[in-house]
Amino acid sequence: MSGSISDDDGFKGLELRQLSRRVDNHTLVDQLSLTVAAGEILAVLGPSGCGKSSTLRLIAGLDPVSSGDIRLGGRSITALPPAERQVAMVFQSYALFPHLSVERNLSLGLELRGVDKAEIKRELDQVLTLMQLEGLRQRKPAELSGGQRQRVALARALIRRPALFLLDEPMSNLDAQLRDNLRAELRTLLRSTGVPVVYVTHDQHEAMGLADRIAVLREGRLQQLGSAETLYRDPANRFVARFLGSPSINLIERGATQLGLRPELLELADAGSAVPAGWEALEGQLSHSEWLGDRVITHVQCPGQATLKVLSREAPASETLQVRWRKSQALHFDARSGERLPGSSDPHTV
Amino acid sequence: MARLLLLLWSLGPMLWQLYSSLRPSEALSGVDAGGWTLEHYRQLLQGDPPFLTYLINSVVVGGSSTALTLALAVPCAYALSRLGRRQARSLTALVAAAAAFPAVLLFLALLELARDWHLANQLMALSLPYAGLCLPLAILLLQAAFADIPMELEEAALIEGMGLWQRLRWILLPLMAPAIASSALLVFLFSWNEYPIALTWLSRTELLTLAPAMARIAGSSVYTIPYGAFAAATVLGSAPLILLMLLFQRQIISGLTQGAIKG
Numbered sequence: 236m237s238g239s240i241s242d243d244d245g246f247k248g249l250e251l252r253q254l255s256r257r258v259d260n261h262t263l264v265d266q267l268s269l270t271v272a273a274g275e276i277l278a279v280l281g282p283s284g285c286g287k288s289s290t291l292r293l294i295a296g297l298d299p300v301s302s303g304d305i306r307l308g309g310r311s312i313t314a315l316p317p318a319e320r321q322v323a324m325v326f327q328s329y330a331l332f333p334h335l336s337v338e339r340n341l342s343l344g345l346e347l348r349g350v351d352k353a354e355i356k357r358e359l360d361q362v363l364t365l366m367q368l369e370g371l372r373q374r375k376p377a378e379l380s381g382g383q384r385q386r387v388a389l390a391r392a393l394i395r396r397p398a399l400f401l402l403d404e405p406m407s408n409l410d411a412q413l414r415d416n417l418r419a420e421l422r423t424l425l426r427s428t429g430v431p432v433v434y435v436t437h438d439q440h441e442a443m444g445l446a447d448r449i450a451v452l453r454e455g456r457l458q459q460l461g462s463a464e465t466l467y468r469d470p471a472n473r474f475v476a477r478f479l480g481s482p483s484i485n486l487i488e489r490g491a492t493q494l495g496l497r498p499e500l501l502e503l504a505d506a507g508s509a510v511p512a513g514w515e516a517l518e519g520q521l522s523h524s525e526w527l528g529d530r531v532i533t534h535v536q537c538p539g540q541a542t543l544k545v546l547s548r549e550a551p552a553s554e555t556l557q558v559r560w561r562k563s564q565a566l567h568f569d570a571r572s573g574e575r576l577p578g579s580s581d582p583h584t585v
Numbered sequence: 586m587a588r589l590l591l592l593l594w595s596l597g598p599m600l601w602q603l604y605s606s607l608r609p610s611e612a613l614s615g616v617d618a619g620g621w622t623l624e625h626y627r628q629l630l631q632g633d634p635p636f637l638t639y640l641i642n643s644v645v646v647g648g649s650s651t652a653l654t655l656a657l658a659v660p661c662a663y664a665l666s667r668l669g670r671r672q673a674r675s676l677t678a679l680v681a682a683a684a685a686f687p688a689v690l691l692f693l694a695l696l697e698l699a700r701d702w703h704l705a706n707q708l709m710a711l712s713l714p715y716a717g718l719c720l721p722l723a724i725l726l727l728q729a730a731f732a733d734i735p736m737e738l739e740e741a742a743l744i745e746g747m748g749l750w751q752r753l754r755w756i757l758l759p760l761m762a763p764a765i766a767s768s769a770l771l772v773f774l775f776s777w778n779e780y781p782i783a784l785t786w787l788s789r790t791e792l793l794t795l796a797p798a799m800a801r802i803a804g805s806s807v808y809t810i811p812y813g814a815f816a817a818a819t820v821l822g823s824a825p826l827i828l829l830m831l832l833f834q835r836q837i838i839s840g841l842t843q844g845a846i847k848g
Contacts, residue, residue: 297740318746330741334759343755344745395745 244309248272249294249399249431254303256286256293256455263289265455266303271431276422278446279435280478286455287435291401294433295324307399307431323392324401327408329384331376337387338363338372341394358394366390381409382417389424400425400432406441418444439479443467451475470495473573476566482532482544486568487517492576495566498546503533506555516559519543524550599823606816625817629802634791636821639798643777644825645708646794650715650776651769654723657716658768659761662727663753677728684721691718692781699786706789714782719772726771730764731757766833777826795822 249271256264264286271277279287292298294305296317305313312320332340338359345355363369366386376384385405392400405421406414422445425432436442442449443463451458451466451474459471463479470476476484476495485501487494510516519537533545535558543558567576609622629636665673665680695714704710734757742752758765780796787793793801799818802811 295740295744297743317740317743318748322744324741324744326737326741328735328737330735330737332738332741332756344742344747347751347755348746391741391745 244306246270246306246309248275248307249433250304250306251290251294252304252306254290254293254305255301256289256298257301262455264293267452267455267457268303269450269457269460271433273431274426274429275448276425276432276434276446278442278449279433279452280437280439280442280449281452282437282478284454285452287437287452288403289455290452291324291403291433291435294399295322295401296320321395321398322401323395323397323399325385325388325392325403325405327404329376329388329405329408331384331387331391333376336373336375337368337379340376340387341391344391344395362390362394365393382413385409385417389421393424393428397428398430400428400430402432402434404436405434406436406438414441421445439481443479451478470566470575472575473568476568482546484566485541485543487540487543487565488570491570493568493570495568496560496564498532498544500564501543501545501558501560503535503545503547503551504557504559505553506557508557510557510559513562514559515562515565516557517543518555518557521551521554521556526550602816602819605812606820608813625813626821628814629817629821636798636818638791639793639795640821640825642708642792642798643795643822646711646715646783647773647776649709650712650719651772653712653716654719654772655765655769658720658723658727659758659765661720661724662731663757665724665728666731677725680721680724684725688718689781692785695782696785705786706792708787708792711783711786711794712776714786715772715776715779719775723768723772726768727761727764730761734760770829770833773829774826777822 251267251269254264254267255262267286267290269277279290281287289298293300296312296315300313303313304311307320307322332343335343341362342355342359345358363372366389368383368386368390371379371383371387376387379387385408388405402425406417409417418441425434425445434442434446446463448460448462449466450460453474459466459475461469466475467479470479473486473493473495477486480497482498485496485498487496504516506518517537517540519535519540522534522536522542524534525532530546530548531550533547533551533556535543535545535556537543537558545558568574569576606625607621607623609620609624665676668676691714699705699710704713738756738760739752742756747755777794778796779794780800783794784797784800787797790801795818799815799822802814802818
């Protein structure tokens with residue numbers, strides 16, 4: 236908790252050490268430890284109520300920490316009020332000041348901190364140009380579109396030249412089309428700040444498309460931290476495996492264990508076909524198929540199993556099918572706890 | 586048509602007062618006498634003290650009551666709206682109970698207070714009981730308005746580095762303007778119309794507020810009721826209120842918070 240100069244550990248990024256937040260008897264964030272390097276984008280991913288927003292609020296200083304330490308630029312900021320943390324935050328609702336123009340929304344904070352008028356003007360011009368907001372200077376938030384409001388919210392965060400960038404589901408109020416277009420743009424912009432970025436989202440596509448690394452949270456606890464590829468191919472448990480990927484992973488019941496198989500790793504054959512060596516197979520009935528243009532998702536009902544989803548290029552030819560997979564590509568999970576079991580090799584090495 | 590009837594219904598009494606105030610006294614008591622007159626207004630404005638004195642007194646009392654009420658109610662409402670749910674609920678219940686307390690029961694106590702603290706015949710002192718009586722309702726109104734401001738707005742300001750006063754001054758109060766305007770108007774109206782306390786606390790003629798002053802308007806003899814003068818006093822007394830309403834109308838109606846959140 237001490238914030239003295241001497242405890243500088245030299246790490247320039249953000250570091251959470253055993254961070255916890257408890258309210259009454261409820262643990263919102265549980266012993267969370269992770270680091271985000273300067274210039275790195277970390278996505279915090281999880282379903283609603285998993286503690287991702289609570290984590291962001293702890294880092295911003297909006298909620299008190301129950302235990303643990305938050306370090307930024309090598310020193311503890313746990314005890315500092317939000318104003319002194321040099322963080323910028325983009326809220327899900329954008330939280331633009333509705334009674335102020337775009338220009339004033341950006342400049343008010345600087346003004347009140349006593350920044351020189353000429354400098355404010357210079358920064359304002361620069362950020363407004365960068366975010367393509369010059370034409371909207373005098374507009375009130377109510378007169379802006381959703382995308383424009385988001386740009387204003389980002390601009391307000393950028394103009395502060397923060398030491399840490401926090402974003403709380405900044406895309407959730409935009410329509411899907413705009414979201415896809417903005418992802419790459421936002422990634423470039425966030426990278427250019429050169430500071431650690433923590434990006435909270437419940438959307439796996441957003442996390443995979445934007446972030447360098449992803450932290451998956453569940454009930455306040457970190458499930459896994461790694462690149463999108465690691466999380467997808469080598470998930471730590473069933474929760475992570477199911478949360479990433481669409482269509483989601485197939486779970487095949489096998490007594491006390493479950494086999495996890497991505498839909499693209501399953502192959503279809505006519506029922507009764509010979510199973511090659513090193514492969515396993517189940518037989519079942521075609522339930523229905525979804526045509527996606529370049530791919531087809533085939534739903535197959537096998538006895539004693541949940542409907543299996545198979546992603547393939549061709550639609551199945553018959554009604555009774557064989558679903559098969561390479562044994563080495565299956566992930567093994569404990570059926571009760573959902574923990575990953577040893578013995579399941581990297582599913583993509585053949 | 587329905588609208589016209591509604592308009593007539595609500596404006597009728599006021600128009601009748603205006604009409605009565607401009608007719609000679611004889612015409613009002615049924616004697617057939619035509620014509621219009623400003624006699625009632627002349628009488629009032631040239632009285633001793635002139636009617637204007639009462640108007641000014643009422644404005645002074647109304648203004649100071651409103652200022653005092655808001656100065657206390659805004660911080661209280663802010664605190665209540667930011668407290669934990671459990672504490673806020675019990676405190677709000679207390680405030681609501683105070684709002685529901687029958688003020689009549691306080692008159693004797695207030696009179697004692699005025700005597701002990703030498704508050705009688707002091708115009709501004711009236712704002713103490715007035716603010717006291719208006720405070721609960723004003724707190725409840727403002728608390729609801731504070732609760733309507735999304736917490737994220739204040740948090741955004743907090744992260745921007747604004748202190749409490751800066752947040753209030755630049756973010757919260759501007760957004761509260763409609764609620765503050767309507768609470769101010771309510772307090773002002775209350776103090777403008779208040780009669781029993783003003784009657785008992787003020788005795789010197791030149792200090793009277795409108796309500797007790799109007800009650801003192803007398804006819805030429807004990808047996809004549811000065812309808813015309815009453816009507817003229819009513820018209821003069823309500824004119825400032827109507828003016829105030831028109832001035833603040835836009836403030837009260839305008840929905841400033843729209844667009845704060847997605848929408």
